[in-house]
Amino acid sequence: MPAAGPLAADPVRELAAALGPDVVLDRPSDPAHGDYATNAALKLAGTQRRPPRELAAELAEQAARIPGVERTEIAGPGFVNLFLDDAWFATTLAEILNAGESYGGGWADPKLRIQVEMVSANPTGPITVASARNGAYGDSLARVLELGGNEVEREYYYNDSGAQMDKFRASVDAARRGEEPPEDGYHGAYVVELAKVSGDPVPAMRAQIEESLERFRIHIDSWANQSEMEQRVAELLPKLDTYEADGTLYARTSAHGDDKDRPLIRSSDGSYLYFAADVGYVKDKLERGFDLAIYVLGADHHGYVARLKSAAAMLGYDPSRVEVLLYQLVHLTRGGQQTKMSKRRGDVVFLDDFIDEIGVDAARWYLVNRGPDQTIEIDIDLAAEKSQKNPVYYVQYAHARIAGILRNAGDAPMSTTPVGPLAPEERELIKRLAELPHVAAEAAEKRGPQGIPTYAIRVADDFHRFYHEHRVLESDQQAFRLALCRATQIVIARSLDLVGVEAPERM
Numbered sequence: 001m002p003a004a005g006p007l008a009a010d011p012v013r014e015l016a017a018a019l020g021p022d023v024v025l026d027r028p029s030d031p032a033h034g035d036y037a038t039n040a041a042l043k044l045a046g047t048q049r050r051p052p053r054e055l056a057a058e059l060a061e062q063a064a065r066i067p068g069v070e071r072t073e074i075a076g077p078g079f080v081n082l083f084l085d086d087a088w089f090a091t092t093l094a095e096i097l098n099a100g101e102s103y104g105g106g107w108a109d110p111k112l113r114i115q116v117e118m119v120s121a122n123p124t125g126p127i128t129v130a131s132a133r134n135g136a137y138g139d140s141l142a143r144v145l146e147l148g149g150n151e152v153e154r155e156y157y158y159n160d161s162g163a164q165m166d167k168f169r170a171s172v173d174a175a176r177r178g179e180e181p182p183e184d185g186y187h188g189a190y191v192v193e194l195a196k197v198s199g200d201p202v203p204a205m206r207a208q209i210e211e212s213l214e215r216f217r218i219h220i221d222s223w224a225n226q227s228e229m230e231q232r233v234a235e236l237l238p239k240l241d242t243y244e245a246d247g248t249l250y251a252r253t254s255a256h257g258d259d260k261d262r263p264l265i266r267s268s269d270g271s272y273l274y275f276a277a278d279v280g281y282v283k284d285k286l287e288r289g290f291d292l293a294i295y296v297l298g299a300d301h302h303g304y305v306a307r308l309k310s311a312a313a314m315l316g317y318d319p320s321r322v323e324v325l326l327y328q329l330v331h332l333t334r335g336g337q338q339t340k341m342s343k344r345r346g347d348v349v350f351l352d353d354f355i356d357e358i359g360v361d362a363a364r365w366y367l368v369n370r371g372p373d374q375t376i377e378i379d380i381d382l383a384a385e386k387s388q389k390n391p392v393y394y395v396q397y398a399h400a401r402i403a404g405i406l407r408n409a410g411d412a413p414m415s416t417t418p419v420g421p422l423a424p425e426e427r428e429l430i431k432r433l434a435e436l437p438h439v440a441a442e443a444a445e446k447r448g449p450q451g452i453p454t455y456a457i458r459v460a461d462d463f464h465r466f467y468h469e470h471r472v473l474e475s476d477q478q479a480f481r482l483a484l485c486r487a488t489q490i491v492i493a494r495s496l497d498l499v500g501v502e503a504p505e506r507m
Contacts, residue, residue: 010107010437011092012036015082018066019059025082027431031424034073034081035431041078052078086422089430094416096433096487104436104494108148108444112291116142119213119220119296120157123205124168126190127212127351129330129367130298133376136367136500137327138296139218140449143498148444153290156213156220157281160202161227162274172201212351216360217500229280230272233264236279240264240314251275253310256319262307275307282311286321294323294447302326325447327372334380358383364500365392369453391457392501395492398460400507402489405472406482414486415479425466426484432462433491440498449498456495463488 015036016025022043025036041056048055053074060072060080068088073081096103118138121131142152159165171181175195181187190208194201213220241252247267254261262275285293297304301324309319332339332349355363362383369391370376388394418426439455442448472481493503 011088011095011434012438015066015068015088019063023059027435028081031428033075035084035427037075037079037081039079041080045078056080086418089422089427090416090418092430092434093483093487096490097414097416097483100490101494103490104440105147106149107437107441108145108150111149111151113151113153113289114142114145114292114294115153115155115285115288115290116145116294117155117157117285117296118142118218119209120159121209122159122164122168123202123209124164124186125188125205125348125350127209127216129332129349129351129354132216132351132354132363133327133330133367134296134298135213135216135218136364137325137372137449138294140364140368140452140499141294141296141325141444141447143500144440144444144449144452147440147494147498153221154219155222155224157224157226158206159226161225161230165202168205169201215355216351217364224281224284226277226281229277229284232280232283233272233276236283236315237264239316240279251279251310251314253307253314256306256310256313258306258310259303262310275311278304278308279311279315282308282317282322283315286312286315286317290321292321292323294325296325296327299326299328323447325372328375330367330376330378332378332380339380361396361501362390362392365453368449368499371448371450391453393507395453395456395460395496396501396504397507398463399489399492399496399503400505401467402463402485402492403505405485406489408473409478409482412473412482413479414483416483418480419477423466423470425462425469426481429459429462429466429484429488432459433487436491436494443498452495452498456492456499459488459492459495463492 012025016023016038019025019038020040023038023040025038028034028037038059041052041059044050044055045052056074056078060074063069063072063080063082068084068091069082070085071083073083075081116138119127119131119135121127121134127135139154142154146152167182167185171185171187171191172194174181174185175191181191194204197204210220237249241255242249242264243252243261244250248263249265250261250263252261263273264276264279265271266273282293295304295308305324305326308324309322312319312322332354351363357380358366366378366383367376382390386393388397435455439451443451466484470477470481472478472485475481489503496503
């Protein structure tokens with residue numbers, strides 16, 4: 001689906017803005033307490049030194065004058081509940097349909113040029129499920145940022161030099177000679193397969209990685225090599241705050257918030273250490289004109305947060321332009337027990353094996369639907385199941401059901417104006433659809449796309465309730481309900497796309 005352009009419809013935000021710049025509207029769990037409610041009076045009471053209910057009364061009176069608000073009430077110590085009329089719901093539905101595929105986006109202010117560096121696994125073996133979580137998280141975040149109207153580039157950073165690459169090449173060479181790999185070398189059927197092709201195995205391994213990522217619906221826009229970043233270090237050294245100790249050149253990163261200073265050049269042979277390339281890479285990113293450079297790294301890279309920001313500061317950049325996001329491990333279970341699926345190597349699970357087992361849609365969904373700070377545990381049997389017990393299948397089924405309704409409707413007209421009073425299930429579904437702009441903006445702000453799958457399930461829940469209670473075709477409200485189905489289809493398709501999951505027309 002295309003990224004959003006100008007600011008699209010956000011009916012709830014518009015309603016809140018009509019009440020005041022600091023007013024936030026929440027949706028009560030019980031519709032008897034209103035369609036929306038605000039605690040703004042409670043928050044303002046302290047600064048204005050006035051009783052909360054007195055402020056609430058003023059706010060309720062103001063709200064009652066807003067088009068679309070049928071009535072208001074004051075509850076508890078100073079909550080204001082808003083009850084909306086059917087016209088507001090009809091207008092909201094019309095705004096969603098008019099916005100179409102751009103609905104839910106365009107909220108970024110200012111709109112930034114952002115790079116999201118993701119995966120960046122060494123090209124010493126196929127992509128593992130752990131690295132796939134990096135990609136799923138980074139790509140979903142990139143999709144949300146794009147929806148907001150930002151310009152986003154996805155980059156992969158290859159560590160194509162150093163000891164690990166030497167061991168990888170030596171492992172493939174050993175396999176070519178029919179020998180065991182060197183100590184701490186690389187094992188597995190993929191090494192044997194690479195050994196069958198002459199020449200440097202790294203380009204072939206990189207090609208496999210890129211093919212796996214494309215299959216996983218991650219398109220990398222640009223690629224960077226560590227060896228190229230190391231070539232920039234010499235010109236950058238005079239710009240850094242450095243000192244020599246015990247024959248090693250250090251960067252004084254502790255002066256910029258790091259927990260210790262970082263070595264740049266190895267004393268024994270004068271070769272560059274990892275941080276030297278990191279400095280070159282920070283410079284490379286920021287001088288390309290990105291307002292924000294986001295790194296997606298595993299939790300074991302916690303120390304990189306401060307050191308990369310320190311590198312930016314030493315180079316004269318605002319360290320807030322560098323952001324490091326960390327994610328936890330992935331565990332796969334079958335029958336309640338941890339399992340490994342790889343046929344090629346016993347100690348890891350490769351992405352391609354994972355996709356073969358459960359499919360791309362389930363793989364993307366399950367690797368995004370938990371916050372990055374949580375370890376993910378995926379039940380392989382459930383993830384592979386084609387039933388409504390599987391959440392991704394459940395949401396896709398809602399989309400396919402709507403597509404079926406619209407196919408059967410043919411050229412029947414749609415209308416955003418209901419013939420009679422709206423049913424509770426219709427009102428609740430429209431309110432849910434109206435949440436997408438806020439859900440997406442919050443996911444971007446918190447760097448947490450895991451809120452999108454949760455929201456998609458709630459949309460599917462509300463749609464299934466509506467569909468169970470109300471006939472669409474050949475009903476008195478057919479035109480309105482067809483419009484409601486189409487709006488729901490738009491929102492579900494957008495939500496699935498943000499996670500990298502397809503929205504099927506048939507299932």
